[in-house]
Amino acid sequence: QQAEIGLIGLGVMGSNLALNIAEKGNRIAVFNRTTARTDEFLGEAGDLAGQIVACHTIEEFVAAIRPPRPIIIMIKAGDAVDQQIDALMPYLSGGDIMIDAGNANFRDTMARFERLSGTGLTFIGMGVSGGEEGARHGPSIMVGGTPESYARVEAVLTSVAAKYENDPCCAWLGLNGAGHFVKTIHNGIEYADMQMIAEIYGILRDGLGKSATEIGATFGGWNKGRLNSYLIEITEKVLTAADPATGSSMVDLILDKAGQKGTGKWSVIEAQQMGIPATAIEAAVAARSLSSMKSEREAAEALFGKEKLPFTLSGGNLETDLELALFAAKIAAYAQGFAVMAAASREFGWSLPMPTIAKIWRAGCIIRSQFLDEITRAFTATPDAANLIVTPAFSAMVKESLPSLRRVVAAAVSAGLPVPALASALTYFDAYRQSRGTANLIQAQRDFFGAHGFDRTDGKDIHHGPWGSGASAA
Numbered sequence: 197q198q199a200e201i202g203l204i205g206l207g208v209m210g211s212n213l214a215l216n217i218a219e220k221g222n223r224i225a226v227f228n229r230t231t232a233r234t235d236e237f238l239g240e241a242g243d244l245a246g247q248i249v250a251c252h253t254i255e256e257f258v259a260a261i262r263p264p265r266p267i268i269i270m271i272k273a274g275d276a277v278d279q280q281i282d283a284l285m286p287y288l289s290g291g292d293i294m295i296d297a298g299n300a301n302f303r304d305t306m307a308r309f310e311r312l313s314g315t316g317l318t319f320i321g322m323g324v325s326g327g328e329e330g331a332r333h334g335p336s337i338m339v340g341g342t343p344e345s346y347a348r349v350e351a352v353l354t355s356v357a358a359k360y361e362n363d364p365c366c367a368w369l370g371l372n373g374a375g376h377f378v379k380t381i382h383n384g385i386e387y388a389d390m391q392m393i394a395e396i397y398g399i400l401r402d403g404l405g406k407s408a409t410e411i412g413a414t415f416g417g418w419n420k421g422r423l424n425s426y427l428i429e430i431t432e433k434v435l436t437a438a439d440p441a442t443g444s445s446m447v448d449l450i451l452d453k454a455g456q457k458g459t460g461k462w463s464v465i466e467a468q469q470m471g472i473p474a475t476a477i478e479a480a481v482a483a484r485s486l487s488s489m490k491s492e493r494e495a496a497e498a499l500f501g502k503e504k505l506p507f508t509l510s511g512g513n514l515e516t517d518l519e520l521a522l523f524a525a526k527i528a529a530y531a532q533g534f535a536v537m538a539a540a541s542r543e544f545g546w547s548l549p550m551p552t553i554a555k556i557w558r559a560g561c562i563i564r565s566q567f568l569d570e571i572t573r574a575f576t577a578t579p580d581a582a583n584l585i586v587t588p589a590f591s592a593m594v595k596e597s598l599p600s601l602r603r604v605v606a607a608a609v610s611a612g613l614p615v616p617a618l619a620s621a622l623t624y625f626d627a628y629r630q631s632r633g634t635a636n637l638i639q640a641q642r643d644f645f646g647a648h649g650f651d652r653t654d655g656k657d658i659h660h661g662p663w664g665s666g667a668s669a670a
């Protein structure tokens with residue numbers, strides 16, 4: 197009996213996804229560059245080994261799959277994927293579908309579609325979120341490619357995807373790079389979500405002198421309310437874990453240098469390319485970069501000293517204010533992420549289905565939460581909304597939570613505590629709702645030095661100012 201699907205790359209993600217696929221009753225052929233890993237994997241598969249065809253050559257692997265052959269490539273992103281495509285191509289035939297399930301830059305995915313056009317072979321760029329655990333027990337799956345190639349793999353993919361109230365968190369989102377683009381923005385939002393949580397942790401630790409365990413309890417309480425989400429849940433677990441060697445809070449022993457692999461940065465680059473403000477995501481990416489400059493920060497603290505100013509919130513209840521501040525900022529980050537996707541949808545002709553994207557993020561992925569269910573409902577009710585924050589449901593939430601964000605950011609800034617993502621979220625709201633901003637001055641300056649011209653508020657057909665000597669426009 198031929199396998200329903202094939203998978204190349206038995207690393208952390210690939211091996212877990214392969215076991216998940218097999219467990220859901222799908223026969224699967226597997227291949228790994230280092231063949232010893234293939235044998236080891238079969239040994240780890242236990243009862244599921246009967247569903248797995250372990251192959252040691254590409255030729256044997258391709259022959260084991262039912263045509264048209266869907267082949268998931270779950271290997272290191274970048275050149276390795278192109279090398280793997282090259283190695284596969286001589287053995288494939290018309291209609292076969294190579295599915296890149298790694299964290300590819302969607303521009304690379306677009307180029308791969310281009311490269312394969314006219315060869316009779318098809319390609320799918322597939323974003324998979326949820327880490328190791330998600331891959332094994334149910335990830336969120338974002339698919340880009342032709343609807344026909346998706347139809348060939350839909351049954352297998354929906355069988356392995358996470359379920360939210362029986363709804364599989366897997367969907368076809370658009371042509372070519374749509375799936376990898378949406379995965380990238382998912383990760384951008386994830387960066388912002390994590391940074392904002394870390395900033396609230398910073399206020400509780402450095403502004404209010406709380407211990408990690410105490411802060412963990414606060415997050416645990418918040419996880420029962422409107423902030424309920426996977427990231428808040430794991431934050432509680434992380435903050436309350438002790439180091440087995442010393443008994444100290446584990447988090448207190450971890451160096452404050454954050455890693456990044458690129459998807460946050462790509463989100464910001466694409467947002468900038470399209471002229472869409474994604475300030476909370478930008479702040480989160482920059483905060484990770486600054487965090488990695490540990491020795492520079494140490495030298496600067498020695499030079500300038502550390503501000504030890506009191507953190508005082510005026511009005512409101514402290515814990516509720518912090519909870520609502522985080523909630524308001526989270527709305528801004530998601531609104532920005534969805535605005536970037538809306539722009540990309542126009543730019544690349546994808547027709548990205550916003551309610552569906554929110555729906556398939558409700559379970560399986562790292563940013564999963566009930567909050568995404570509310571986003572699904574808001575975009576379903578108001579599909580043409582210019583921005584998530586102007587939908588009736590979210591504008592009500594913003595009105596309720598914004599005063600807390602303002603108080604918290606003001607108090608943090610006054611106390612010398614860095615809150616770049618929270619502050620960016622706050623100023624995003626303030627700038628977005630300002631019908632008359634300050635760009636009139638920028639236009640005047642541009643006209644002064646570069647004769648760039650401006651439009652007038654009174655509609656008169658005069659587009660340069662009376663700047664006098666030294667001005668280009670004079």
Ligand code: NDP
Binds near residue numbers: 273324
């Ligand atoms: P691992 O490092 O665990 O595994 C890497 C796999 O890639 C191995 O099977 C390795 O084979 C293979 N590989 C590397 N280079 C080549 C090459 N030139 N040709 C063929 N095969 C190669 O990686 P992960 O499983 O963590 O990640 C796989 C992909 O999934 C990446 O794109 C990653 O960004 C993405 N991803 C990872 C997530 C995670 O939480 N880890 C979450 C979502 C996506 P060999 O055994 O021979 O070295």
